[in-house]
Amino acid sequence: MAKGFLKRTAGDYVFETVNFVLMIFLLVVTLYPILNTVVYSFNDGLDAMRSPLYLWPRVFTWGNYQKILGQETIYRAAFVSVARTIVSTVFGVLFTAMLAYTLSRKEYMFRRSITFIFVFTMYVNAGLIPTYFLMRGLGLVNNFMIYIWPLLIHPFHLIVVRTYMKSIPESLVESARIDGSSEYRIFAQIMFPLCKPVIATIALFIAVWAWNSWYDTFIYAPGAQHLSTLQYELKKLITTANPSAGSSVAILTQPERITPRSLKATITVVTALPIVLVYPFLQRYFVAGLNVGSVKG
Amino acid sequence: MRDSGIVKGSKASFWQRAGSQRQLIIMSVPFVIYILIFKYGPLGGWIMAFQDYRPALPMFRQPLVGFKHFIWLFTNDQFYIVLRNTIVMAVLNIGFGTIASITLALLLNEIKVKAFKRTVQTISYLPHFLSWVIVVSLLNNILHVEGVLNNVTMSLGLREEPRLFLQEPRLAWPIVTLTTIWKNVGWGSIIYLAAIAGIDPQLYEAATMDGCRRMQKMRYVTLPGMKPTIVILLIMNIGRTLTAAGFELQLLIENGIIRRYTETLEIFALHYGLHIRQYSLGAASGIFTTFVSIALLLGANKIADVLGEESLM
Known part of the structure; x- marks a missing residue:
């Protein structure tokens, strides 16, 4: 091949420079709103009102965090958020995998009809x-289980896990069956352990989904303080234009050097932190998970 | 056709097979009951849309009123405004979102330094995993009266006064679109990157031999190679015309001034159904959304068939 084809021209350098600048712009646009909120959460509230903050706190303080983490409301909301995430993830993963196992068995007579029933939804x-009336009829309004039941099995997760299980060699299941293992045993001791990568993917999907939910609290438990989550506490703060006396903003900001704005920033960081912390693990799995999902069949 | 003897035999074997597969049945049927209750159960509630639902009576003893609520919807100006908002924001989200994701995928594909490419990808996916509540909180902070955007535009001398961005009806749609793109552009680019990865490398080599420069390769090899994916996704998005606008962002930023532009069908159902307690009306607008979505999806599938692309369902 002639060398001329491989040589970079001036045009290539211009393109690469422009592309680099565009990518840096994307990173700044993505990260700066997050950084700016973090800055406000670490700055003294009254000081932040004097003039705007950009990249670094002017008067650094842990005060906002101390105030918030000392609040019973936030404590309880964090507890509910963690509880709903763990319960949803554990049962969601277990049930999705169990059902997916039966649907991955070629000989199973209801395989097609059950798949259809789920995908149709x-x-x-x-x-x-x-939906609201059904949930109310089932007694799930103002009930913790409203966080668990509706998200138990998502058809997309079901298809992803089933597809992965189909790719596992049939001979492993056959030999266990010849040894007299029950289906329960084959699922629990052979299939489930073999499916760890895809199980991890959907576990992370379910956990993120559960952690991020706020609409269900808003619809089914808007007044139940004991069921409020971190997301919902933050939602109440950002949709209350003028915090009146007695609201949580007024109570939280009263005697301290804390403003509604620094309070919102701090709760935002606390609420987003778990996602940002699991994100490095998350992103290792999700692209693989998506690829599995796209190989339908 | 099978003769009757074999049919009888297969009937007997239905129970035999069920018996031999009882463990699989035990492992799956509880979940079928679950989905029938939780996802198919609410479909029974559609009858509310044809009643004047009053909570005092049980659901199946309510007076039937036929299509009264649907007629009310279709003769109501408010409903058309909401429908307009839903469609406009969906088209803006899909249109600009698709362009942004394709552009990002093309540019990412041109980055030769692997570590930099991975870094950009990883960071650009992050907002997809933040909840809408978090995103709106970040948005409020940036668009605050004393926020970064106001201060930068004022110190550059572009404006004298700070703006209340979220109280300007003209800005409602652009803000919704830009925020949605901010959240989803990275995630949306994954599928286009996969499409690019599937292009035969020999095509690039041939283009190089023919003397194509980088931009020409993008124009004549990469884009045509992505075309099937782009077409399929655009057609699939036709089925999302009434849902792609989303509603969480709109619900979280809404106020009396911009509501006329941000209210979507879901918020309309929420407002009439749960807040003003016009349950039947809320149910009717929900049925409208579902039926139109299914019709659009089937239509889109038909279009895909006709165009000879792979069928969607």
Whole structure:
């Protein structure tokens, strides 16, 4: 091959420079809003009102965090958030994998009909009001289980896990069956351990979904303080334009050097922190998970 | 056709097979009951849309009123405003979101330093995993009266007065679109990067031999190679015309001044259904959304078939 084809021209350098600048711009646009909120959470509230903060706190303080982490409301909300995330993830993963196992068995007579029943729900949505009435009829309004039941098995996760299980050599299952193992045993001791990568993927998906939910609290438990989550506490703060006396903003900001703005910034950081912390693990798995999902069949 | 003897035999074997597969049945049927209750159960509630639902009576003893609520919807100006908002924001989200994700994928593909490429990808996916509540909180901070955007525009002399960005009706749609793109552009680029990865490298070699420079390769090899993916995704998005606008962002930023532009069908159902307690009306607008979405999806699937692309469902 002639060398001329490989030589970089001036045009290439211009392109690469422009591309580099664009990518840096993207990184700044993505990260700066997060950084700016973190800066406000570490700055003295009253000082922040004097003039704007950009990249670094002017009057550094742990005060906002001390104030918030000392609050019973936030404590309880964090507890509910953690509880709903753990319960959803444990049961969601277990049940999704168990059902996916049966649907991955070629000989299973209801394989197609059950798959159809689940996939159909991805397209037909009854809507908010009928769903609300059903949940109320089941006694799930103002009940912790409203966080668990509706998210138990997602059809997309089901398809992803089933597809992965289909790729595992049939001979492993056959030999266990010849040894007289029950289906439960094959699932628990052979399939489930072999599916760890895809299980990890959907576990992270379910956990992120559960942690990030706020709409269910808003619809099914808006007044139940004992069921409020971190997301919902933050939601209440950002949709209250003028905090009146007696609201949590007024109580939290009263005697201290804390403003509603620094309070919101601090709760935002506390609420986003778990996601940011698991993110490095998360992103190792999700692209692989998506690739599995795209190989439908 | 099978003769009757074999049919009888297969009938007997239904129970035999069920018996031999009882462990699989035990492991799956509880979840079928679960999904029937939680996802199919609410479909029974659709009858509310044809009643004047009053909470005092049980659901199946309510007076039937036929299509009264649907007629009310279709003759109501408010409903058309909400429908307009839903469609406009969906089209803006899909249109600009697709362009942004394709552009990002093309540019990422041109980065030769692997570590830098991975860093950009990792960071650009992050906002997808933040909840809408977090995103709106970040947005409020940046758009605050004394926030960064106001201070920068004022110190550059572009404006004299700070703006209340979220109280300007003209800015509602651009803010919704830009915020949605901010959250999803990285995540959306994954599928286009996969499409680029699937292009035969020999095509690039041939283009190089023909003397194509980088931009020409993007124009004549990469983009045509992505075309099937782009077409399929655009067609699939037709089915999302009534849902792609989303509602969480709009619900979290709404106020009396911009509501006329940010209210979507879901918020309309929420407002009428749960806040004003016009349950039947809320249910009717939900049915409208579902039926139109299914019709659009089936139509899109038909279009894909006709165009000879891979069928979606």
